[in-house]
Amino acid sequence: MESGTTFRPRPEAILVLGLNSAYHESSACLICNGRVVAAAEEERFNRVRHGKRATLTNPHELPVQAIRYCLEAAGITAADLDLIGYSISPDKRLAFNVGLDEETTPGLAGTAEGEGLFHRLLLLIPQRLSSLLGEDVSRKFRWIDHHLCHAASVFFVSPFDEAAVLSVDGIGESTSTWMGIGRGNHIEACREIRYPNSLGFLWTKLSRFLGFGPYGQWKVMGLAGYGDSDRYYQAFRKFVDYDNSGGFAVDSRTLQYRVDKYDALERLFGPRRAPEDHIDGRHEDIAAALQRVTNEALFSLAAFLKERTGMKRLCLAGGVALNCVANGLLVDQGPFDEVFIQPAANDAGTALGACFYLWNQVLGNHRAAALDHVYLGPEFAEASSDEPLCGEGFVPVGADGLESAVARLIARGEVVAWFQGRMEFGPRALGNRSILADPRRAEIVHCINDRIKHREYFRPFAASVLDEYASAWFEVGRPCPSDAFMLCARKVRQDRLGSIPAVTHVDGTCRLQRVCRDTNPRYHRLISEFKRLTGVPLVLNTSFNDSEPIICRPRDAVNTCRKAGIRYLAVGDRLVDFQAGRPGFGKTLAYSNPVGTEVRRGQDDGGLALADSNTSTAVESPEVTVSALERILGHLTDAERAALQQSVKIAFRSR
Ligand SMILES: [Fe+2]
Numbered sequence: 001m002e003s004g005t006t007f008r009p010r011p012e013a014i015l016v017l018g019l020n021s022a023y024h025e026s027s028a029c030l031i032c033n034g035r036v037v038a039a040a041e042e043e044r045f046n047r048v049r050h051g052k053r054a055t056l057t058n059p060h061e062l063p064v065q066a067i068r069y070c071l072e073a074a075g076i077t078a079a080d081l082d083l084i085g086y087s088i089s090p091d092k093r094l095a096f097n098v099g100l101d102e103e104t105t106p107g108l109a110g111t112a113e114g115e116g117l118f119h120r121l122l123l124l125i126p127q128r129l130s131s132l133l134g135e136d137v138s139r140k141f142r143w144i145d146h147h148l149c150h151a152a153s154v155f156f157v158s159p160f161d162e163a164a165v166l167s168v169d170g171i172g173e174s175t176s177t178w179m180g181i182g183r184g185n186h187i188e189a190c191r192e193i194r195y196p197n198s199l200g201f202l203w204t205k206l207s208r209f210l211g212f213g214p215y216g217q218w219k220v221m222g223l224a225g226y227g228d229s230d231r232y233y234q235a236f237r238k239f240v241d242y243d244n245s246g247g248f249a250v251d252s253r254t255l256q257y258r259v260d261k262y263d264a265l266e267r268l269f270g271p272r273r274a275p276e277d278h279i280d281g282r283h284e285d286i287a288a289a290l291q292r293v294t295n296e297a298l299f300s301l302a303a304f305l306k307e308r309t310g311m312k313r314l315c316l317a318g319g320v321a322l323n324c325v326a327n328g329l330l331v332d333q334g335p336f337d338e339v340f341i342q343p344a345a346n347d348a349g350t351a352l353g354a355c356f357y358l359w360n361q362v363l364g365n366h367r368a369a370a371l372d373h374v375y376l377g378p379e380f381a382e383a384s385s386d387e388p389l390c391g392e393g394f395v396p397v398g399a400d401g402l403e404s405a406v407a408r409l410i411a412r413g414e415v416v417a418w419f420q421g422r423m424e425f426g427p428r429a430l431g432n433r434s435i436l437a438d439p440r441r442a443e444i445v446h447c448i449n450d451r452i453k454h455r456e457y458f459r460p461f462a463a464s465v466l467d468e469y470a471s472a473w474f475e476v477g478r479p480c481p482s483d484a485f486m487l488c489a490r491k492v493r494q495d496r497l498g499s500i501p502a503v504t505h506v507d508g509t510c511r512l513q514r515v516c517r518d519t520n521p522r523y524h525r526l527i528s529e530f531k532r533l534t535g536v537p538l539v540l541n542t543s544f545n546d547s548e549p550i551i552c553r554p555r556d557a558v559n560t561c562r563k564a565g566i567r568y569l570a571v572g573d574r575l576v577d578f579q580a581g582r583p584g585f586g587k588t589l590a591y592s593n594p595v596g597t598e599v600r601r602g603q604d605d606g607g608l609a610l611a612d613s614n615t616s617t618a619v620e621s622p623e624v625t626v627s628a629l630e631r632i633l634g635h636l637t638d639a640e641r642a643a644l645q646q647s648v649k650i651a652f653r654s655r
Helices: 064-074 090-096 112-123 125-133 146-155 199-209 217-224 230-237 263-269 281-309 324-333 349-362 401-411 443-452 467-473 481-485 521-534 554-564 622-633 638-654
Strands: 015-020 027-032 035-041 083-086 141-143 162-168 175-183 186-194 240-242 248-250 313-317 338-341 416-419 433-437 462-466 488-491 509-515 538-543 568-571 574-577 588-590 599-601 608-610 615-617
Touching (some): 125 141, 141 349, 146 313, 175 281, 230 281, 281 313, 281 324, 313 324, 324 338, 324 488, 401 416, 401 521, 401 574, 443 538, 467 509, 554 568
Parallel strands (some): 083 141
Antiparallel strands (some): 175 186, 416 433, 433 538, 568 574
């Protein structure tokens, strides 16, 4: 593994490590003099979704591999660290959680026994960390309130000098929602809402109720687009209350969050859905009403914050800030002129927030440049060599380069896995660990959801659009710097509806990522090539995984391609064809011509084959082959025919 940077700190540099492992999304982040050197989630290394189970019994399971990566990336040891921030305050958690619920599960959250255990295990962390690092770091170690970490994670890296700040998640110590103000290098709370009044837990419980488990919020959000929010809106309003005075309340007797019971919800919504049950209109309507209530609640909090702070801009973080539907509405129609959302808005981002809280607020340093990309994870030397890909069928990409070859594959309907550079920090694949496809092809949604990613039929796909063309294809009225991070659903422009069905949700929106030349030049070149071929300045982009954490290393990429049946993998400068060498397919002999035709050795007859038609043609000479291929391809321009002739000649020589 390579560090991903050529960074080496100067002797006088201040180095701050931020950590999160309190509940889930375990992560580590390292900053040097206010600049992020490295940040990564543990799940990418240990291949366990969310890093570990979110229970009170394991907060001391540290993100060991993410920590090692951060130190390696900076070329330092623990002795070089100046401060270490951790994203929770154990004493506050213990003080405010016992006795809040009518119903609890013995030994778990909200009970004296469960909270006492959690507290004891949290307090082990400095000692555990010292053992891990081989250095006593207890004097450098600081506990930081969870929501201060969320708030710091967004405001201190935002492009705003001053802003209102809103952090909304399940729970920190006891706070679920934190509202405040940020100015320069200082943030300050103006109101906090405590458990059980939690939008994050409302979504977790309803996700369980709808049969998707505790992490099915993405599924509920996708399902909501199909439903009618009117049917269950009033049912939600019976136990979820809000107005524009900055309050928000959830009746815990109805939500029953800390017990595995659903009788109160079933009285409002009918029977709970089991995971294997069919999804019907009732489930869609419940999801739609939940989304509507969430939108309204967030708007009411935003209205209060606007009134209280007088700010024109808003910074948004916390797990609920990953709700791209609410985000899109808040950006376009909310009370703030501009909104910045932390790309790792979930608990992973609190590691980054812990760093900046210490650097800016505690040490009093001025802020550096805003965060404009999240390519903060590891990159790998193997990505540009044969390891661990030796034995795979590399495809010559031709003089016009990898981006052109991949764009041609996508344009002809192939799904291509795309592995480049440094891994993204946060839950979104933004063009370095992505699976890409043609957004014009409706049928490809079924192909990827069903065959590759094994997801539900109703889950929409996002789009990566060239920054320069975003407003020509989507309704992006108000500027939002976080559009670079795929955090908002935007309406597809009326005149483009129907032309990109694979990335258009049933409600006419698309979750989009604006791709800038400066922050990801290779990805920008690829989409530009696709536009040159098709006239469409965007590709379908879904995370490179199959029911697992997003891939990290080249070997993860190979494993996932094989498991999910993805045929093409672009890795570093190389293009791999996993079907080359399989029975029934010949070795790829040439692949580089404007018509995107791949010429292969025929399996039995020694002839040549067109990969996309799976047609083999017996041949005697290159000229005969070109004629045969031309009959299949239809009309060719002179330039295309010349390129095809060149490919066939190469193929003949390679036979
Ligand atoms: Fe959180």
